[in-house]
Amino acid sequence: MSSHSLQSVERMQLPLRAKRQSQSKSFWRRLLAIATPAQHSWHGGLKLRGYKQLSNSKPIAPVAIGQIQMAIPLERGRRCAQPCVQPGQYVRKGEVIGIGDGNTPWVHASTSGIVEQIGLAFAADSPEPVMAVILHADGLDEWGARPVLAPPKTPEALVERALQMGIVGLGGAGFPTGLKLAGAQQPDLLLINGAECEPFLTCDDRLMRERAEALIETADYLATLLGITQTRFGIETNKPEAIAAMRDASRQARTQVEICPLPARYPAGGQPLLIKGLSGRNLAPGSLPAEIGVLALNVATLYALGRAIFHAEPLISRVLTLTGACERPGNVEVPIGYPVSALRALAGADPEGQLTQVGGPMMGHSLPAPTAVISKTSSCLIFGAERYLPATEPEGSCIRCTRCIDVCPMELRPLDLYAAAERNDHATLQTLRLDACIECGSCSSTCPSHLPLRERFRQSKAELRR
Ligand code: SF4
Ligand code: SF4
Known part of the structure; x- marks a missing residue:
């Protein structure tokens, strides 16, 4: 090989070597990023x-649907899908039962059965009843034609x-x-x-x-x-x-x-x-x-x-944790609109347990009615929650211990926010950045005087919005 051709090969190899080196560098960069991600x-x-540990070792299990009454919510907040089915109509799993208007998600039958009526029902996450398609499930759980x-x-x-x-x-x-x-x-x-x-x-x-x-x-x-x-x-x-x-x-x-x-x-x-x-x-x-x-x-x-x-599968079920005071805690894939009472029986919940908490103990709330059904945002049911949640204590006065400031992840001053909220001082609430509060409840759960800080902040935020 002539010196000329050797130089040519060398010239060709240089970019290749540089490319390999840069690939190798990017490989190590990627690996390092995986091993020590930005924190x-x-x-x-x-x-x-x-x-x-009550439920994290339990694999997701399907829920058997028998011949039961379900209520599939059409409404969430200010959005409500328009029902497109009639009482007496047979629907199959996955069929559209509510049509959105471009800003509202559509709603689908989560199992097969006969529509009984369009009416109000309690969903686990709503304090007020919501519009829903009441469906008598036939237990066949038969899919409609899937596009x-x-x-x-x-x-x-x-x-x-x-x-x-x-x-x-x-x-x-x-x-x-x-x-x-x-x-x-x-x-x-x-x-x-x-x-x-x-x-x-x-x-x-x-x-x-x-x-x-x-x-x-x-x-x-x-x-x-x-x-x-x-x-x-x-x-x-x-x-x-x-x-x-x-x-x-x-x-x-x-x-x-x-x-x-x-x-x-x-x-x-x-x-x-x-x-x-x-x-x-x-x-x-x-x-x-x-x-x-x-x-x-x-x-x-x-x-x-x-x-x-x-x-092309609509959202007709979700994974939900069943936990708390029950014999069979676990994680189940539940059709939307399934009654909480049936899940209570499935989990073997303590019959003495009075309070069922929907969601976690920090951000969740109590079940609005025993007849409530699972909605798309129900993530967890804690049965007999009174055993786990702190008992309601009488409110004291703020002793300015500053614990609430120490725990607030948004670096707010909950004690001052609370005082301003009690005075209905909206200008100070805005100055103290009430809008940054994520309503996590860290302050309330730490307050030795048991002041309902988070609840007061929620109320004040609603007032400010109005
Ligand atoms: S934790 Fe409660 S008592 Fe302590 S400063 Fe905050 S509001 Fe006051
Ligand atoms: S509820 Fe609001 S004020 Fe209280 S700790 Fe959470 S973010 Fe801070």
Whole structure:
């Protein structure tokens, strides 16, 4: 080989070597990012007793649907789908029973049966009755014709798919996912909330352990379709099996999805704190994650969205934790509209237990009526909750111990907010940034004088909105 040709080969090899070196560097960078994901701290928070062991070893089990009466809510907050079925009509699982108006998610039959009436019913998460399709299930659980639909190819088609498949935020807010995607404004960061920081809840933990591949596939699809450059799952360190399962799934799918352990500290899953913890970005009070380039979804919402994208399956069931004072705690996949009373029997709840808590002990509330049914945002039922929740104590006066300031994750001054709220001093409430309060209840649960701080703040926020 001539010296000329040797030089040519050398010239050809140099860029190749440089490319290999840069590939190798990026490989190590990626590996390091997975091993030591970015962590940004936030103030305060609480280390709570988790009670997760009551149900976290129980795999997700289906619920058998017999010939029972169900009530599938059409209404959530100010949004109500228009019923498109009549009393006496037979419907099959997955059929549309309520049509949205472009801002309202559609509603589907969660099993087969005969429509008895369109009327009011109690849903587990609403203090007031909501409009619902009352259905007498026939026990056959027969699917209707399922359309064969390819995954959406554009963001607009994805928004439409999410609305028509009835997808809403399953982490508690119930906001229509289609609207969230529509307002996403070209995000560069996708954050998936798998923190599940409330005590007792284990449904997201089980979802991540058992359906990790589907979650990674959906996150990867969203990132590609929306041009997102970074995807991170935030999971509290008290779920090591979920972290391992998600890491395995991400590795096997050869994605760049990062699985980031978060300190087990309540309320790590609160939206501003999750964003801060995983990215260092600050979500200003009253602003949306989209304004800082973030698309944030709960892990159960991501799963439901994946079923809609890849299987054209509407949101007709959800995973729910049954726990507390019961013989058979666990995690079950429940059709929407299923009666809580039937779940109570399934779990073998203590008949003496008076109080059923919906959601966790910090952000949840008591079941509004014994006849209530499961809605899309019901994540947990704690039976005999009076055994676990602190007894109501008489209110004292503020002793200015400042414990509430120490624990407030939003760095507010709850004692001063409370004093201003008691005076109905709206100007001071605004100056003290009441709008930044995420209603986590850390202050109330710490206050030695048992002041109902969070409840007062909720009330004042509603007054300010009015
Ligand atoms: S924790 Fe309660 S008593 Fe202590 S400063 Fe705050 S409001 Fe006052
Ligand atoms: S309820 Fe509001 S004021 Fe109280 S700790 Fe949480 S964020 Fe702070």
